[in-house]
Amino acid sequence: MIGIIDCNSFYCSCERLFLPALQHAPVVVLSNNDGCIVSRSDEAKQVGVAMGVPYFQAKQLIEQKGVHTFSSNYNLYGDLSWRVMETLRQLLPAGAVEVYSVDECFVTLDHIATDQLTAFSIHLKDTVEQWTGIKVSIGVATTKVLSKVANRLAKKNKAATNCIMVLDSPESIAEALQRTAVEDIWGIGRQYAEKLRKYNINTAFDLRSMPAAWVQKNLGGIVGQRLLRELNGIPSIEMKDPLINKKMIATTRMFGKNVTSKEQIKEAIATYITRAAEKLRRQQSAASVIYVFVIPKQEHQGGKFRHGNSVGGYVHLPHATASTHQLIKPAVALAAQLYQEGCVYKKAGVILSNIVPDESVQGNLFADKIPQQNRLLMHTIDNINFAMRNDIIQFATAGTKRNWKMRQELRSPRYTSRWEELREVQ
DNA sequence: TCTGGGGTCCTAGGACCC
DNA sequence: TCTGGGGTCCTAGGACCC
Numbered sequence: 001m002i003g004i005i006d007c008n009s010f011y012c013s014c015e016r017l018f019l020p021a022l023q024h025a026p027v028v029v030l031s032n033n034d035g036c037i038v039s040r041s042d043e044a045k046q047v048g049v050a051m052g053v054p055y056f057q058a059k060q061l062i063e064q065k066g067v068h069t070f071s072s073n074y075n076l077y078g079d080l081s082w083r084v085m086e087t088l089r090q091l092l093p094a095g096a097v098e099v100y101s102v103d104e105c106f107v108t109l110d111h112i113a114t115d116q117l118t119a120f121s122i123h124l125k126d127t128v129e130q131w132t133g134i135k136v137s138i139g140v141a142t143t144k145v146l147s148k149v150a151n152r153l154a155k156k157n158k159a160a161t162n163c164i165m166v167l168d169s170p171e172s173i174a175e176a177l178q179r180t181a182v183e184d185i186w187g188i189g190r191q192y193a194e195k196l197r198k199y200n201i202n203t204a205f206d207l208r209s210m211p212a213a214w215v216q217k218n219l220g221g222i223v224g225q226r227l228l229r230e231l232n233g234i235p236s237i238e239m240k241d242p243l244i245n246k247k248m249i250a251t252t253r254m255f256g257k258n259v260t261s262k263e264q265i266k267e268a269i270a271t272y273i274t275r276a277a278e279k280l281r282r283q284q285s286a287a288s289v290i291y292v293f294v295i296p297k298q299e300h301q302g303g304k305f306r307h308g309n310s311v312g313g314y315v316h317l318p319h320a321t322a323s324t325h326q327l328i329k330p331a332v333a334l335a336a337q338l339y340q341e342g343c344v345y346k347k348a349g350v351i352l353s354n355i356v357p358d359e360s361v362q363g364n365l366f367a368d369k370i371p372q373q374n375r376l377l378m379h380t381i382d383n384i385n386f387a388m389r390n391d392i393i394q395f396a397t398a399g400t401k402r403n404w405k406m407r408q409e410l411r412s413p414r415y416t417s418r419w420e421e422l423r424e425v426q
Numbered sequence: 427t428c429t430g431g432g433g434t435c436c437t438a439g440g441a442c443c444c
Numbered sequence: 445t446c447t448g449g450g451g452t453c454c455t456a457g458g459a460c461c462c
Contacts (some may be wrong), residue, residue, distance in 0.1 A: 031430035038430070038462095072430085101433095101462045162444040189460050223436065250432055305429050314449070351433090404429095 001109045001117060001168075002235070003140045004147045005124065008155065010103035010134070015070050016421050017133045018415050028066040032054050033406040034071055034256045042158075054305075067421050071411040073303050077102060079416045083132045089122055098239050100121070106144060108239060114168055121164045137163040141173070144237045145230035148186040149176050149204060173233065177205035187227045192219060208232060226380060245355065247282045252275040252349025255404045258297065259345040262336060265294060267399030269335040270328050272350045274398055277324040278385075280352060280376060284359075286320035287352035290327060292334045295347040306345065313340050323374040324381075327352070328397055351399035 007013060011029035016022045026043035030036065034055055047065040055069075062069060069415045088105060089097050099104040112120045128136050137158075139151025146167055154165035167173045183193035185204050191219055197219065201207050207215075208231040215224040216247055229236040251272040259265060269292055280287055293312030313331040331350055381393050392419045413421035 033428095033430065035428085035430050052429090056428045059428095104462075187460070191459065220436070223459080246433075248433075252431065254430065307429090347430095353431095407428095 001112070001140055001142060002144055002147050002239075003107045003109050003121065003124075003138055004100075004151045005088065005107060005128075006103055006139075006145070006151055006155070007081075007103040007213065008135045008137055009039055009041050010081075011070075011077055012041040012044075013134050014073070014077050015068075017080070017411055018039070018412070021069055025084040026065060028058075028062065029069055029070045029072055030410070032072060032133055032408070033256060034409060035254065039071065043241070069410055071408040073411050073414060074416045075411065075414040077258040077294050080132065080134060084128055084134050084136070087128050087131045088124065097242070099242055106147070106239060109140065117166045117168065121166065122162070129250060135163070139165050139167075142233045143230040143235045145186050145227060146173065146176075146233065149180050152181060152184060174205065177208055177231070182207055184408050185227070185231075187201040187223070195219075204231060238357070245285050245357070246279075247355055248349040248351055248353040249276050249279045249355065250288070250349060251279075252293075252347065252351075252414035253345045254408055255345065256406045257404065258341070259348075262339045263399075264343075264347060264404050265335050265339050265348060266332050266397065267402065268404055269331050269350060271399070271402070272348070272396060273327050273331045274324050274395060276350055276352050277322060277327050277378075278382060279409060280322045280355070281358075281382060284357065285355045286322040286358050287327075287355045288317045288320040289352070290315045290317070290331050290334070290405060291339065291347055291351040291353065292331050293351075294335070294338050294345050296340075297344040297346045313338060314407045316354075320354065321374075322358060323378055324395060326374070328395055332397055 005410060009027075015027060015029060024043065025041075026047055026049070027041040028037050028044050028049055029039040031038045036052055036054055037049060037058055038052070040049055040051060044067050045065065047061070049061060049065075049067060061067075084103075085097065085099050085105060088107065094105055096108045096111075100106055106365040107124075109117060109120070117140050121140060125136050125138055128134060137151055137155040138156055139147045139149065141147040141150050150165040150167045153165050154161045165176075167176055181198045181203060182188055184199060185207070188196070188207075196202075196207065199218075201210065208228070210228065212225060212228060215228045216222075218224065218293070219227065226236040253268070253272065255268070259268070273290075273312070291312055291314050293310045295310045296308040298306060298308040313334050315334055317326070317330065321327065335348070384393055415421060415423050
């Protein structure tokens with residue numbers, strides 16, 4: 001059997017952990033740049049704050065209902081996420097935990113007898129809560145998709161389920177599928193949901209009984225096939241090896257305010273490349289393709305919000321590298337090419353791809369030899385930046401003023417990862 | 427006035443090969 | 445006037461996830 005373990009309102013729970021007075025208060029956390037609402041406590045949901053709406057639209061309701069608001073604090077969430085996952089790794093056999101996102105993981109439970117699954121799930125949930133202070137919900141079934149169905153229902157009916165649901169009989173599975181709308185199935189997004197509704201397929205139960213050929217034709221070929229098999233209890237989405245490295249690494253940001261000068265664009269791209277290269281080195285990889293893009297401000301024409309069209313371009317490097325300064329130069333040159341005088345920019349980003357393991361970087365017959373002393377230099381900079389604070393050492397291209405940086409006006413202290421921001425108790 | 431960031435997988439279609 | 449078949453590789457873009 002497979003379980004999915006999911007932290008309840010994760011970002012909000014992290015914020016509350018250090019402010020116990022907010023334990024039962026409505027809380028929301030905003031996306032980067034204080035743009036949208038990305039996490040809500042149950043109390044915030046109850047007073048009617050919707051998920052994903054722009055902050056400025058929800059602001060009035062938030063103030064009126066006394067909802068506590070935080071900018072996102074990824075240092076804090078990342079650290080607490082690690083603690084939750086580490087706790088689970090200690091409670092389960094080696095290799096049984098697949099971290100799926102910052103607040104979720106799949107676990108294999110094949111070593112637990114079927115009639116013990118509920119008791120064991122309670123044990124996992126209680127231990128995580130006791131060791132980390134974070135509450136989780138657990139769904140268990142024969143496939144990933146079905147465990148997601150179980151998890152969602154458990155979380156929706158906390159009082160009745162104690163946040164745990166095990167689907168271990170054909171009857172319980174059928175009932176759960178009947179209670180799940182198509183758009184709530186893992187793998188069905190807006191487009192597919194709309195299509196399914198048109199064919200009068202409204203619940204997961206309806207979808208499960210569709211013929212394979214129909215699903216193949218209408219739901220993205222083999223993606224749909226896999227989903228259908230999973231709904232029918234046949235495992236078709238494998239557990240992933242957590243050690244597999246990323247195939248692309250992106251760093252992209254909205255600007256805190258409108259950006260118009262070429263210098264600012266170049267600074268931003270240099271800063272993003274620095275971040276992306278750090279991520280690259282952390283997984284001991286090197287990249288040989290750099291994609292750089294900028295997004296101009298969209299002309300306002302009423303109706304639905306959308307970004308302007310992204311303007312971007314590639315550079316293929318002669319050999320893969322993880323050195324910031326080897327990446328920065330071509331990236332900034334490309335940014336300068338993309339820049340257009342008189343244009344107002346809202347967002348920019350870099351994506352590194354063609355990623356290979358660092359030790360097996362292919363030599364290039366026609367390019368100069370790779371200077372090896374870079375690696376030691378980069379390693380030293382990473383260590384100093386990690387231990388002291390971000391960017392105590394940085395490349396000059398990245399700028400010193402950075403007046404384009406994102407807004408984060410409501411960020412809580414990084415309680416668990418910075419000495420100078422430790423929680424103080426009088 | 428103000429709308430996030432970072433990923434994965436798959437498909438279709440073009441270029442190119444013999 | 446007549447113009448094949450089969451395959452691979454690459455890229456752009458779509459759909460999805462949290």
